[in-house]
Amino acid sequence: MAIYGAPVPWALVGFLSVVVALPAVAEPAALLTGVPPVSQQARDLFAQAPAPPLPSTPEVRPLEGFAESRLDQPLFAPFRREGTVRESSRAAYVVTRRQIEVQGARTVQEALRYLPGVLSDGTAGTQLGASSSQFIRGGDSPQTLVLLDGRPINDLGFQGSYDLSEITTDAIERIEVVPGGGSTLYGANAVGGVINIVTRAVSEQPATTSVRLTAGSFGLNEQSLQTSGTSGPIGWRVGYDRTQATNNFPFTIDSVGFSGIRQNADVVYNNFNVRLEAALSPRTDLTFNLIANNKDLGAPGGVPLPIPGSVGQFNSLSSDARQFTNNWLTDLLLKAKLGQGEDSRLTARFYADFLNYRFDAPVSLGTRDEIAREDYGLQLQHDWRVSPGQNLIYGFDFRTTHALNTTFNYPSTTTALNYEGDVTQGAFFVRDEIAILDSLRLNLGVRQDLSSVVNGSFTSPSAGLRWEVGEDTAIRANYARSFRAPLISDLYYRLRSPFFNIDGNPNLRPEQGDSYDIGIDQKIGEAALLRLTYFSNTVSDTISFVFSDPFFTSGTYTNVGLVRTTGVEATADIEIAPFWYFSANYTTSDPRILQDSDPTVLGKQLSFRGADSFNASLAYESPGGWYAGVFVHSIGSFFVNNANTESLGGYTTADLKLRLPLNNAFVLNAQLNNLFNQQYQVYPGYPGLGLNFRLGLTLTL
Template identity: 25%
Template sequence: MKKLTTIAAGLGLAQLALISSGALAQDTTRTINSQTDLEQVVVTATRSAKRKAEVGKVVRVITSEQIQRSQGRTLPEVLNNVAGITYSGANNAQSNTSASLFLRGASAGNTLILIDGIPVNDAQSISNEYDLKSIAIDQIERVEILKGGNSTLYGSDAVAGVINIITKKPTNQDLNANVILTAGSYNANKQAIGLNGSVGKTGIAFNYSHTGSKEFSAATDAAGDKNFDRDGYDQHTLSFNGKQQLSERLSVNTNIQLSNNNGMSDGGSFADDKDYTYDRTHFFGGITGRYALENGIIIMNLSNNTVSSKFLNRPDDGSSALTTNNKGRIWQADLFVNKPLTSFLELNSGVNYRSSNSDQFSQYNAYDPEILESENAKSDISSVFTSVFLKNMGGFHLELGGRYNHHSKYGDNFTYTFNPSYLFWNRYKVFFNASSAFKAPTLYQLHSQYRNPDGNLKPEITQTYDAGLDLDIIKRKLNFNATVFQRLTKDDVIYFYSENVAPWKMYYKNGRKQNDKGLELELNAHPLQDLNISVWYSFIKGKATDENGAEIESFLRRPKNSFGWSAGYSFSKLLSFNMMYKYTGHRVDVYYEGFNRRSVDLKSYTLLDVYLQSQPIKNITFFGDFKNVLDTGYVEWAGYNTRGFNFNAGIKYLVR
């Protein structure tokens, strides 16, 4: 009865929000087409704007319309509904600091994250994985997801793919402002304000948002004593993009992304902790210069990416049981040239330099602290890359590229891309992609207390093969695509733990190999002007062996099978409706009880979400986002809670 009352109350709130004054909505409310056809323009696949028909790679786009219909969500929640992506932990408590993005089943940290085309990492973390929850959804224009190995254009860490988060840019219109207010389950609330437009030759895009919640205990109360405390979460984010047109050919863009996240944490799986707090800050700052050639463009990027984390566990007696202070810094310089050489040959070429270091301090009780200093925990990598793109040869396209890398610890290596595709009748594309990727061990794996005792940790080397087809069966009405892939990794870095053997040993070492393969199917239909339907299926299978050839556990928290669909319809110019469904298959997870490692099976589950939106007058939009409407009970991480039925309702007001 309580569940039904909650759902009814939520629907009642949405109904109030959707009451219309009878005015017509703008066309953007009715734009539900996800733009998945071959005419869609993408930039991440080749670092220059091209139609998907010309690109022989798997690229998926979360459009600005989809972002607008996701104001009650986080970026991990949005990505979790993309074929081939499992964002494990996206539906845990907001206060939980742990979550992992798995693209095509690859380990955390093997997907490179870009902000406006510039790589970002977390140099103080174990895997270099960047926390995407730190980027507020209202600061994002669109997201491009490039699947498969792409180290030739983007360097280290682009093993399973690349996710390019494109933030909101200044428009050429006069300055206007917007305000977003939301409230929902678990005391969740958000306030956001944005300013966008141009004054003369100067463009400004500014966004600030605050998000807070007081949900439930991050850890699961297995005993059922109901004495675990509720863990709160608070986030402040700021985004600034500025553009200055210095001349007809030269422009300069500045980009600042700042996020502060703090809250309560727990002691681990099934372990409550009432006084464990954290404070984490992400800073990204970059400047980009663009010079337009007669035919082509030169782009230069300079950026800094810094992440700092502070954890404090202070028991009732006032003593400091655990203190952790970490900071990781990455500086990067990138020079890139895109130049058509002939009507059928285009050149992409550039140089890149990246330097990383980390300071880390951790002390438990009165034990000697573990300390890493940036003068020791550091590395740098220099690269030069070239990719030639053959086009306008009937329906034949070919990308052929290579990248030479010099790492301060590991010396020289080379990665390549061979990517032919053919377009039949400008509607049916077939493609093949063979590529290699390089991922150096992280600073934590190399220098922490868990570093390899022999000091011979080697980088991971990966070969990836993709083949598939992308068919516009009915132009702009029905699209089907299918991809098979295989990813072969040698010297993959694994965490070794000698269970039940004293003295206990815990350190990082190289496994012998990892062999992953999979299949992705997607169908996108737009049968009516106001109706859009998408269906997808993903299968992933992997096998890992240690240095002796013995099979070891692989694909933790990653399902072999996942399936999803979404359907959007605009009933009128006043009301649009969207449903999303996802099935996540059986997975295996591990957790620790003291020094004992436990393995547990995680059952499959399904989630159904509903989103409603109305624009009763020109400058006001109401929305309601209802997640897990069937109140499904499920587990993403062993020993941690997930959200049941919950909703967010809000208003967006545009000030012109």
Template identity: 25%
Template sequence: MLLYALFLCFSPILVIVNVFQDFIKKMLTGTMARAKQVQHDQKKYLLKIIKITVLGFFLATSLSATESYEVISTSLFSEKNTGGDTQNLNLKDLESIQEPFAQKQLERLPSLNITPTGPQGRTIEYTLRGAKSSQNAVFLDGVLVNNPASGGKFDFADLLVEDLEEIEVLPGANSVIYGANALGGVIHLKTKKGRGKPRGLAKGGAGNFKTQQGHIEAQGEFHNLNFYGSGTGYKSGKGDFRNKVHNNIESDYYRNSTVSSSLGMTPNDNTEIGGFVRSMDANVQFDNSQFVPLENAYLPFASDSFSHTRTTLGGIHGDLNSFDNFWEHHLILGAARTKRETTTPGFSSLTQGQNSHLKYYEDLNWASWTTSTLGFDLGHEKVQDSFSGKHDRDQHALFFQEKFKPWKSTELTSGIRYDHYSFGGRRVNYRLGASHTFGNSRLRSSFGTGFKPPVLSDMFNIGPFALPNPQLKAETNHSFDMGFDHKLNEKFEGSFTVFYNRIENIVISQRVGNQFQRVNGGRRTARGLEGTLAHKPFETLKLRTSATLTRAYDHHLQKRAPNISVLKGTLEAFWKPFQKVELFVTTLCKSSQIDAVTSKILKPFTKVNVGGKYHFYEHVSLFGRIDNITNRQYEEVFGYSVRGRLFLMGLEVRT
């Protein structure tokens, strides 16, 4: 076992050293032919690393008996975030408000501002403490899902949560462990895993506006194997409705089908291997813009324009603990592809973005007071569209982090990372974190840097209205936060955080004749306060509230940053008046904000949702909810209004 552990640890490191040696030697020659040979060698060594690392895992695990064991894995994400703020929604939180879309779940967290760019299914823009959608890294089970063909962001419009068991958000620059995309923060989506004896679940519901939704899943464990599989569907429309704010007619047609599955194995107490696949297929009818003189702006009007998006992703992971948890090895290999077809009465286009990544790192637990983490990332991105053809690039990185506990209640971390992109340059980032616990309270603080390399779609995209700019520079961020957490007798929890972000070289659109080109020219500062409280005054009642104050300013435009409310607040109440009855009320309040396209001021609004569940048999429940119960007519983006109240009822059966 010792030989296999040594083989597993040092072989990938030796191979990655060889990659850099060959890269340096051949780049010094300065010839194009040899530069191409470098890229070929990098791909060859990437395959070597994959083969060696995966082989090492299987060799190490094959020596152990195949009995049933329980493995408690170390989290890749929040466990590495010493001193930083961690915000999460667990499985119970996700199920409590009966909301199937991730975008509505995410707006419950204080650090996020969610802005849909139209009706259900249209692109979702969001900010994480002032950082735009494209400046944050999104992972699903450790696999990066940001799309290099759409500005480098992940679009939450089509993400359903029925197969998720947790959403974890780490605000602030976190590039050291999580890579270049984590300029503003990290959002990690964790899918369900099979646990306990095999069982199943089926539920479905229907409501007004021709709304229907359904979900079926099966999961469980057999000896040392666990499995999970599910299918989810959602649709609304088909039909048009009138926007009562501006009197324009909008489209309402959306279809979504999602399939997800995972399989895992725990050959022994020290090893866990697993994999997953997930596919999302969505169709939406969207509106075309028309200029309205009375509004002095463009407004959306219903048209026969459609978008079809297919996202497929998958990955494998392995965790191996050796020498009584002294030496921990972690491997994640994954790929994601998003393909979007857009059709309008006079235009059609096709874009496709994909990325594949290999992350390997090891934790050396030298003593109870210190842990060293070192590892590498290898990646490949590719984009393709109807006008500019295909473009791709390679990426590799090395990172190191040291965790130190000078006292039992105090934890300090420091980390550094080197990234290199074949197009987009190279960068060194660092992060410092500290936390101190006293009684039921904790003080924490972190400071870090992050960067976002220019995305391929901005560098090379060309079309009727777009010009490429291969000279784009990376966006950068310096972030700081400091906070206080307190927990008292399982009845009360609270946290308070102050934060500051300074984002430089923001990529913006610049008009060149009748076309637009992406250029570096922006700087944004965002500072604010976040606070959350959770209180359980009675065993049957739970209250939770959050409030966020954000001051985000775009210095290149000399005005407030768009799509960010200065004040945002949530209030949630969960009540179980009887053994078989569960009720909830959720409230979202937002102050005015600036529309990103028209620069018009959007009015403040308050949205209230209510719902509940009645367990009338041991395995059968009736559920229902009313969204926007006050029927408030409000706009989260100029020209697009909510349709009205949504009534939905359904039945759930569990085995």
């Protein structure tokens, strides 16, 4: 069986057949794809929040039920304004605050684990603190744009991504994942998709304070304090989180019969968050937000397996290698309603980020590498509801990044400058949402980016369609052109030594992406919602490092490669009985190399991005807030090199999550992860975490 030429596994066919055959049941609930549902109490809380106007419908809907609540989840990223899942022509997946809490997700990376469309386990191991990777529709981490409250935080001065394991979840309200190109609204790096992290607003109460203590396997301990409140026109939220884990966990690599204890994988977080909100007038609000991510991480490298030639034959970086990050993300946001009505809104944001990275290995490598980046940006946007059926968004973005990279050599006590440079980007964008009919909505957009980099300017058009075929069925279709800008390290890196002669390339072109998808949202009574999306994503002019001599001592960065990824995302959310909820999603991805500097890899599958994934959860939640859920996370086998000569087997883990309200003030959270102690690798020589537990107690006053 194939959909537009893309092979579809028979497991997916069976999965969809079972979902369509399920009978409807009537108990209302809210459930998000791939993560557990929320209680009636939580639904009442969501209902208190103001929602934007929804498209008109032929008749008044009855009391909101399961599928309606799912479609009415708040969503920002596909529109660059507050909207809902129902309004989006794009497939979008959301993790809410409630679900972060019942999952016990301590970082944004952990919170993404059960979502469709994104491979979030990374390649550095799955222990707390391990550096994250996020692969969406064949794209790698630098091709995934990470937003914080709708503004970019990708590191253009170093790796091009943002390590989502650094952001702890205390200050996070929800996380949105929108697969597919997103450059029309947000610019560079949105080739594979967009992840938007939405921070928590201040409490409307005079003062609310929560304290959490958590302990767990392998030396895990956490202390968190959050306080929030409102006094007159001023509101605040202030928090601190300290998390520590030794991560000396046992592992077994079955393929070579090797066991050991993971060493030098410990981590210490010291994270702060501050949010201040001021109502300057009944129609004007000012918000200041600061998030400080500080992480001290052991960097053990790959496990040195004893069998020569085996998959994963790597040398450890030794017990002395450590990675330090100290990132400060700040922004000042002004929102104003213009005129006397509700149809014209102006948003102005200024942000400044300071990112510092140090990799220190005085014994094993004899070097200390340091990278400092400063990032300043401005967003100006006008949201104008021209008529009940038309919404126009247009504006201007500006961003400038400076990066400095030096390496200190311990034996010679000398410091080398690897690169120092600036990249400045400006852009104009417009997006028009038009209701052609009550049941048919069209969106058209275009963005023109202007860059200080030679050949760095780019035009990003997009078009989307959502057609409500009936009250229970909607069809979605989208096209988007996107790009990834060259990094400062790609442009200016320079290394001269007796052994290496490496240069950056200031004439690099941006990577270009063309993304297509078509999908359907199908309600099954009021008890279930099925979403199915077929996608094709093509990325050309990929930036790669190419050696220019047979001894691998000299080379530069250049534009080579063309990759096309096709696949399917399928999700089902079902209330199977009162207070019982089932959720499942399946993603298949086939990234094929069509052009490359190495002709032997043509037609092969791109490494790491080709794993299929399956997630499922079965949960019970009582009206009083007692919660129990079982989660299954399964990743298929995948190649670890573009030649497709080496691969890692798939793995399946099962997790148990519990939430027990002891009284009005105390809540006990417990989780038992990897119940069957599955042993696996996410990268050759990088084992995943085995059986482990966490136990936390939260006091709210």
